[in-house]
Amino acid sequence: MVSKLPEWMDRKRIRENKIQEEASYASVSAQIESSDRLFSLGFGEQAFPALDQLFQEESWSRNGVLRMHRIENAAHSWLEEDIMMMTRWFGLPERLHVTENMKDNGPRHIIALIRFESLAAVHWELTASVDRTAAMKMEWSSMEGTFQYNSSEPYSGVSAAPEVDIASCIHFAWPAGEGFKEREAVRQLISERTGEWT
Amino acid sequence: MNIGIMSFAHMHAYSYAQCLLQLKQENVNLISIWDDNSVRGKEASEQFNAAFYNSFEEFFRSGLDAVIICSENVHHHDQVIAAAKAGLHIMCEKPLSLSTEEAENMIRTCNDQQVILQTAFPVRFAAPIRRLKEAVEAGEAGEIVAIRTTNRGQNPGGWFADPALSGGGALLDHTVHMADIMRWITGSEVKEVHAEWGTQFGSDGIDDMGLLTLIFEDGIIASHDASWSRPSGFPSWGDVTIEVIGTKKTLYADGFGERGHVYRKSGRAYEHVVSGEDMDMGLIRDFVDTVKEGRSPSITGEDGLRAAEIAFAAYEGVTILNKR
Numbered sequence: 001m002v003s004k005l006p007e008w009m010d011r012k013r014i015r016e017n018k019i020q021e022e023a024s025y026a027s028v029s030a031q032i033e034s035s036d037r038l039f040s041l042g043f044g045e046q047a048f049p050a051l052d053q054l055f056q057e058e059s060w061s062r063n064g065v066l067r068m069h070r071i072e073n074a075a076h077s078w079l080e081e082d083i084m085m086m087t088r089w090f091g092l093p094e095r096l097h098v099t100e101n102m103k104d105n106g107p108r109h110i111i112a113l114i115r116f117e118s119l120a121a122v123h124w125e126l127t128a129s130v131d132r133t134a135a136m137k138m139e140w141s142s143m144e145g146t147f148q149y150n151s152s153e154p155y156s157g158v159s160a161a162p163e164v165d166i167a168s169c170i171h172f173a174w175p176a177g178e179g180f181k182e183r184e185a186v187r188q189l190i191s192e193r194t195g196e197w198t
Numbered sequence: 199m200n201i202g203i204m205s206f207a208h209m210h211a212y213s214y215a216q217c218l219l220q221l222k223q224e225n226v227n228l229i230s231i232w233d234d235n236s237v238r239g240k241e242a243s244e245q246f247n248a249a250f251y252n253s254f255e256e257f258f259r260s261g262l263d264a265v266i267i268c269s270e271n272v273h274h275h276d277q278v279i280a281a282a283k284a285g286l287h288i289m290c291e292k293p294l295s296l297s298t299e300e301a302e303n304m305i306r307t308c309n310d311q312q313v314i315l316q317t318a319f320p321v322r323f324a325a326p327i328r329r330l331k332e333a334v335e336a337g338e339a340g341e342i343v344a345i346r347t348t349n350r351g352q353n354p355g356g357w358f359a360d361p362a363l364s365g366g367g368a369l370l371d372h373t374v375h376m377a378d379i380m381r382w383i384t385g386s387e388v389k390e391v392h393a394e395w396g397t398q399f400g401s402d403g404i405d406d407m408g409l410l411t412l413i414f415e416d417g418i419i420a421s422h423d424a425s426w427s428r429p430s431g432f433p434s435w436g437d438v439t440i441e442v443i444g445t446k447k448t449l450y451a452d453g454f455g456e457r458g459h460v461y462r463k464s465g466r467a468y469e470h471v472v473s474g475e476d477m478d479m480g481l482i483r484d485f486v487d488t489v490k491e492g493r494s495p496s497i498t499g500e501d502g503l504r505a506a507e508i509a510f511a512a513y514e515g516v517t518i519l520n521k522r
Contacts, residue, residue: 063398065407067423069346097392097516099411101343101419106445109344111421113392113411121394123409123421125346127443141350141427143400 047149064142091117202230205269294502296365316495317502323480330451339444351436369408372424393512
């Protein structure tokens with residue numbers, strides 16, 4: 001089933017993402033086929049429709065600040081997928097700076113600083129280490145208010161990672177056949193700025 | 199010890215004055231106030247039972263040992279120079295200056311005059327921040343890989359929002375505290391600054407947002423969020439937070455995290471009530487002890503310069519700081 005995923009999704013995260021069980025892959029993959037949509041598989045995506053609702057239904061402006069921090073126990077960088085998701089709100093990314101630091105005996109941390117067409121400014125960060133519990137935190141601030149989400153909030157001292165919210169993934173997916181311009185622009189910008197680790 | 203306050207333009211002056219009153223039994227006295235706004239200065243002099251002056255010369259001759267400068271940022275340089283030449287020890291509100299050259303001149307003059315120049319960075323005295331530093335020093339986080347910090351509040355208005363008096367908005371106002379804390383905790387200097395900044399929260403004619411990526415000389419990377427972005431309904435005035443991501447684990451501290459939660463049926467429905475130690479008191483006591491003991495300040499003019507320099511660099515968008 002994985003082989004039927006679009007090329008840009010069928011990547012090492014599918015193979016390496018240790019937070020996913022085989023059953024989840026099957027379930028998600030089945031829904032990919034039935035929904036004919038392209039989307040990322042990271043958890044925490046239930047935050048995206050909630051923020052989307054503020055943009056759509058409460059007309060929050062797209063000129064603000066988004067801070068997003070993923071903690072992963074797998075090697076994959078979600079940068080491309082997350083920027084793609086952001087293009088739906090903020091248009092194309094215009095500037096991107098990426099830096100990372102990694103220790104032999106510790107986590108790899110990546111910081112991406114992004115400015116979008118809408119003037120939204122984004123700090124996207126990833127902490128990746130096999131010994132960390134996966135989590136996703138995000139905060140959007142604009143003139144209308146602040147939206148905060150933390151996937152770890154319901155837990156304390158619980159090491160089990162939260163599960164992927166498939167409904168949210170599908171809700172927020174790109175319909176197949178759309179988003180090519182955005183995908184090319186995002187890929188080009190990332191490859192210009194980052195090199196090998198994407 | 200006799201202390202004067204130069205200007206109540208910055209709201210911290212009122213808090214510092216209250217702290218000085220609490221030290222009265224230790225023979226620390228707030229005896230003089232200078233302000234270029236006579237109405238404001240006279241009100242403060244009545245409130246804190248101190249003499250009011252609107253002349254530098256008279257103020258400096260009023261029997262002072264030290265001054266605390268809380269004027270608009272644009273005046274810090276000239277007032278530090280004047281106080282130093284009067285032979286007075288100085289604590290200056292942040293940001294120390296509006297340019298590297300100004301700060302270097304302030305530091306040089308204070309050294310020449312053999313007076314103390316301390317930068318007012320009260321966040322160093324927030325109990326959660328101090329405990330985090332102790333934990334880092336004890337090796338609890340392991341080797342530091344990255345740091346994430348925030349300092350967000352609301353637009354204070356008044357001269358803070360006037361670039362001619364403040365020299366900059368939220369980027370300057372809310373970068374220097376955590377830039378200082380990161381330098382303090384890592385013991386490393388920032389070598390590279392990348393920033394996106396602008397006006398995104400309704401301020402008029404001044405920046406109210408800055409996102410900074412910092413690269414330290416020892417390889418540590420950091421993100422910092424400085425803004426006047428907190429909505430009016432936010433439960434506190436803002437935040438001061440730090441997350442240290444180390445090889446062993448991640449440590450987190452919230453400078454205002456020692457708080458109570460108040461829920462009301464009406465009015466301000468939800469509010470944080472700070473219940474922890476008073477960081478301003480820690481700062482004032484440290485300055486007083488520094489002057490009493492004649493020792494080097496725990497937060498130097500150089501610290502004020504290095505923190506401000508990071509904000510100056512951020513305004514340039516991308517800056518490689520010169521090797522020192």
